[in-house]
Amino acid sequence: MSAQGFGASVRRKEDRRFLLGKGQYTDDITLPHQSYAVFVRSPHAHANLGAIDAAKAKAVPGVLAVLTGADVAAAGLGGIPCGWAVKSKDGSSMVEPPHPALAQGAVRHVGDPVAMVIADSKTAARAAAALVDVDYQVQPVAASITAATAADAPLVWPDAKGNVCFDWHLGDPASTDAAFAKAKHVVEIELTNSRVAPNAMEPRAAIGHYDAANDHTTLYTTSQNPHLIRLLMGAFTLKVPEHKLRVVAPDVGGGFGSKIYHYAEELLVAWASRVVGRPVKWTSDRMEAFVSDAHGRDHISKAQLALDANGKFLGLRVATLANIGAYLSTFAPAIPTYLYATLLSGPYDFPAIYAEVKAIFTHTVAVDAYRGAGRPEATYLLERLVDKAARQLGIDRIELRRKNLIRTDQFPYQTQVALAYDIGNYQATLDMALASIDHAGYDKRKQATEAKGKLRGFGISTYIEACGIAPSALVGALGARAGLYEAATVRVHPTGSVSVFTGTHSHGQGHETTFAQIISEKLGVPVENVEVVHGDTDRIPFGMGTYGSRSAAVGGSAIVKAIDKIVEKGKKIAAHLLEASAADVEFVDGKYRVVGTDRAKAFGEVAFAAYVPHNYPIETVEPGLEENAFYDPKNFTFPGGTHLVEVEVDPETGVVEIAEVAIADDVGVVINPMIVDGQAHGGLAQGIGQALLEEAVYDADGQLVNGSYLNYVMPRAADLPFFKVGNHVTACTHNPLGIKGVGETGAIGVPPAVINAVIDALAPLGVTDISMPATPEKVWRAIQAAKKGA
Amino acid sequence: MAITLRVNRQAHTVDCAPNTLLVDVLREKLRLTGTHVGCDTSQCGACTVHVDGRSVKSCTMLAVEAADAEITTIEGLASSADGSSGRSGLADGGNLHPMQAAFQECHGLQCGFCTPGMVMSATDLCRRNPKPTEHEVRHWLEGNLCRCTGYHNIVKAVLAGAEAMGGKAK
Known part of the structure; x- marks a missing residue:
């Protein structure tokens, strides 16, 4: 209708204030008489709490209060609630442990908050926090899925036998067994989806301001959803009626999922403002963020793909163990279940699927949604498996996908894992991406790479995701405790x-x-x-x-x-x-x-x-x-597409360079192409980061060994090329705009394309597997091992 | 102790402890909150300002070290020597510095948190090297992390900004 309407790359209205340094992020806000909070956090992954002696801390000039779990209990504050209840196969409820805002009786991960120090200045609060004397009685630790599922593993929660939070499944085991019985080929894979830290550039922050004259609380917080925070605080944690609580999420510096959840610090600054009679501000340090923000991914999976003699998919079996951390974060149970296993059909026509998912408690910070949330895990599993099948059966990887992609005349398409895709054209996005990367010219580029003494690999991922979450009645039936x-x-x-x-x-x-x-x-x-x-x-x-x-x-x-x-x-x-x-x-x-x-x-x-x-x-x-x-949405939306990657690998050093990235997405109708492409770029960077650089590593004692920007490696400008981004639109059929959503596509589609490209590059040397992140060391070791084996 | 800083062409005398970081004086004492803090290990570059014209991570410098220096923050960039409006040649330049205008034109920012540091760093690059290549831009920005843009449009913005600042990109 207008020159600024749909399809116009209107320059952003919000940019001006950001470019002039006039954005207003939570930490930029200073309230009159504001005080500062610093948290004492557990240095141990598992310990019983003895006495907490705050005498020395309280003696520091400027200190207003030192609050502990006992004060939280005495004040009647509610525990941090979980927003999604998943039931196990046998119908039993998930184990839902208590989550006090400050630890009571025990700490269960490094970073678990034990005490809150409030002072006139951040300097005084910091100095005092170092003087809080906590008697930690260190207990055995299970800091990984493997450790937590071992026989006689230390228990994170006594009620969770074997550290299992829930044992859930989806799909039809009988029809899947039947499909495997008649299969000509069965291809198996075992893989991990590495644990990553979201790392929005703005660390979390919160300011609580209790106005005693009006008995009213204002919370400024780095949140992706202020109303949800008000709902949870009003009903469960602070326990005040909504009209007495205002939640403001001003400019927020990135989220990627990590700022969805109701975090203890939000409740605590709001409550502490009442206690000290002044506004209370807390701003996370980056190292503090690493041990207190929810992480993402962290799966171990086994899967089997059944194919007929022609390479047509007959069935899929998946068994996944998902690390859920020590406490249940707001959406945590939904991620490895309804946002993961429901996506296991991918863009493919599968007659039978059966998936089992066990969520495992560990002595680590919570795991919840991170850009893509479940869908990258499903895509990575499926696309690695399809590539492996192509190699095993000697079929071209693109052709095997073409043979099994859902055809346009099959929509609406009911999958075997609950979702009904309304529309898509997966062949069109595949063709578009292949043209964009000039796949026909690949051999020439490969020769040029080899002339430099390097190896070149081509990787592909055809993916789908489910967005626009979601019909309230449906998610309610699946365990969501809110409408969407x-x-x-x-x-x-x-x-x-x-x-x-x-x-x-x-x-x-x-x-x-x-x-x-x-x-x-x-x-x-x-x-x-x-x-x-x-x-x-x-x-x-x-x-x-x-x-x-x-x-x-x-x-x-x-x-x-x-x-x-x-x-x-x-x-x-x-x-x-x-x-x-x-x-x-x-x-x-x-x-x-x-x-x-x-x-x-x-x-x-x-x-x-x-x-x-x-x-x-x-x-x-x-x-x-x-x-x-x-x-209220009528269905999920189903963006999808093809992501292609070419890598160059230096066989002497193991260094992987991203040479080309070309993607074709179908995100539905596009309002602002400039913004939509920008969203794809950012997702791609995070996906490539996970594939090549990033991993949050806990040691056996539950210490996060790379919890700072010195050693948690995120992509920098020189690690990435320009991206070729294309869109092929099929309009969503059930919302008035025809939009599907673009925020996560990059992070979902690209990780398996990168790893498939690395394996393709190394295949001539005999390498068949590499896990994320494909660091130079890991690639070099894989090359050496293959050489020895040869 | 009292120290005098020249920030954005204005002198300010502030009282602070000798171990106070420059970024804390800018943010807490002068309320120049456009300079951001994204990490605690001098890695992210969100706190980048100009000290005597050179980009410096203000989390890595004591305020006392900056006494007598000419400091420019993102708030003062548009009114700095090469920042006058209308020189950008780009749409909607307004009173933005040409590099700021290029970031808007090229969609070189999303959440805006790393942006001040990116712009300050990029401006320093283009003053030293008026015609940087893509490769030079990517390596110059090694000290600035962005989690939103994948750097794609930041690199385009810096190349466009360099051109607008007077150099012709190689």
Whole structure:
């Protein structure tokens, strides 16, 4: 409709304040009389807590309070709740251990908070925290899936026998057994999906401010979903009614899942402000973040693929052990189950699938959603397995995929693992990606690489994901303890400018621009005249926040519903002004027009009439022009595509260089191509980071051995090339925008493409497997081992 | 102790302990919160400012070391010598420094947290090397971490910014 509508790469409205240094992140906020909190955290992965002696700490000048688990218990604060309940195969509930905000009786991972020191200055709080004397009685540790599932492993929780939180399954074992019985080929794989730390660049922070005069609490926090935090704090932890609690998530410096959850520190600063009678601010150090932010991934899986003589997939069996950490984070149980096993059909036509997932407690920080959340784990497993099958059967890897991709005439496609894909065109994205990387010219590039004394490998991943989470009734039936709709308010001001209030939260995604473009597209209002408001429970009626690539698909749909109501109301007003019947008025190009005539009223004129109702249908239409809407999705959305990678490996050093990355995604309708491509770039970097560089490593004692930026290796600019990003659109069939979602595609599709490329490069040397991250050391050792074996 | 700092062409006298880091004075005393802290090991570069024209990680310098120096933060970049508006040649330059304008034009930022450090670092590069190559830009930015953009559009922005600042990219 407008030049700033769908398909326009409008430059971002929010950039100006960020570029001028005028963003306002939580740590940038200073409240009058603010005090500072520092946490005493366990240096041990498992210990019983004896006495905590805070006398010396309290004597430090400027210290206001030292609070411990006993104070939390005495104050009646609730434990940190889990937002998703998964049932085991036998119908029993998952083991749901207590999670006090400060440890009570025992600590269960390095970083478990034991005491909170509050002082006039951060310096005093730090000095005092070092003087809190805690009697730790060190206990045996199980810090990995392998250690926690060994016979006689130390238990993280006495109720969780064998450290199993739940033992869950999905799919049909009988039909899967039958498929394997008639298979010509069975291909097996065992692999790990490495543990990673999300590392949004802004560390978490929170400021609690209790206003005693009004008995009202304000919490500023680095959250992806302030309303969800208010809901959990109001109902479970702080236990105050919603109208007495305001949660503000101002500018937030990245999230990638790690800022979804309700963390203990949020509750504690809010409560402590009451205790000390002053605002209390906490800002995480980076090393503190490594041991207190939820991590991602950390699976060990075994899988078998059954194929017929022609390479057609007959069945899939998967058994996965998922590390869930010591405590259950907000969405943790959903990640290795409903966001993982449900995706195991991938983009393929599978007649039978059976998946078993055991979630395992360990003495490590919680594991929860990280960009992609379950879907990267499913994709990695499947795409590694398909590649292995191609090699084992001697079929070209691209052809084996083509043979098994769901055809366009099979949609809607019901998988064997609960999901019903509405639409897609996996052949189109495959062809597009192959053209983009110039696959026909691969042999030439390979020769050039080999002329330099290096090895070249080509890797492919055809993937699908489920986004736009999700129909409330469905997720409720699956154990979610919240609805997953989204809310929006569209307020048209008297002179025709517009404010949009969205329950989603932007922490880099560009909602202030994209959502303004929805208004521009639908109402013809220039984006400059649209303000998008997010991140404040006092300004926005409600919301479920931003994660799972849901903001445009679900939050955008709520905005469209509100716009539709505005347009309908405007028709009645315009009909009155035009002395016509509302049924004869249409809204086109930002104008209300009597159909078939040139009699029209501009949108701004109708807005003005709504607020200055001198000539107005006041008996039947209320003044004002503002509408609320809630949108509950009808289904998940299913983005998918093909990710291709070419690597160069130096056989002398094991160094892997990413030579080419070309992807073709189908994320549905694209509002702002510049922003959509940017989301893909960021996901690719994180996916390549996991594949080549990153891993959060715990030793046997439960110490995180690389918990700082000195030794946790994330991609830097020189580690990556420019990416070739393409989109082939099939519009989502069940939301009003046709959008599927783009936030996670890069991180989901690319890791197996990278590893498949590395294995392809090393295959001539006899290497058949390499695990993430494919560090130079690991690649070099694999090459040496293959040489010895040869 | 009292120290005098010149920040964004203004003198400020602040009272701080001798072990206070420059970044803490900028953020806590002068309320220049555009300079960010993303780590505790001088790795992320979100705190990068200019000290006498050279990019420095302000988490790695004591405030007293910066006394008598000319400090520029992201807030002062647009009004610095090469930052006057209208020189960028890029759309919507407004009163942004050409490098800031290039970051907007090329979508070189998402969450904005690493951005001030990226822009300050990139500006220093282009003053030293007016025509950097892609390779030089990627290696220069070794000290600045971004978790959102995959660097793709940051590198494009720095190349465009270099051109706008007067150099023609190689």
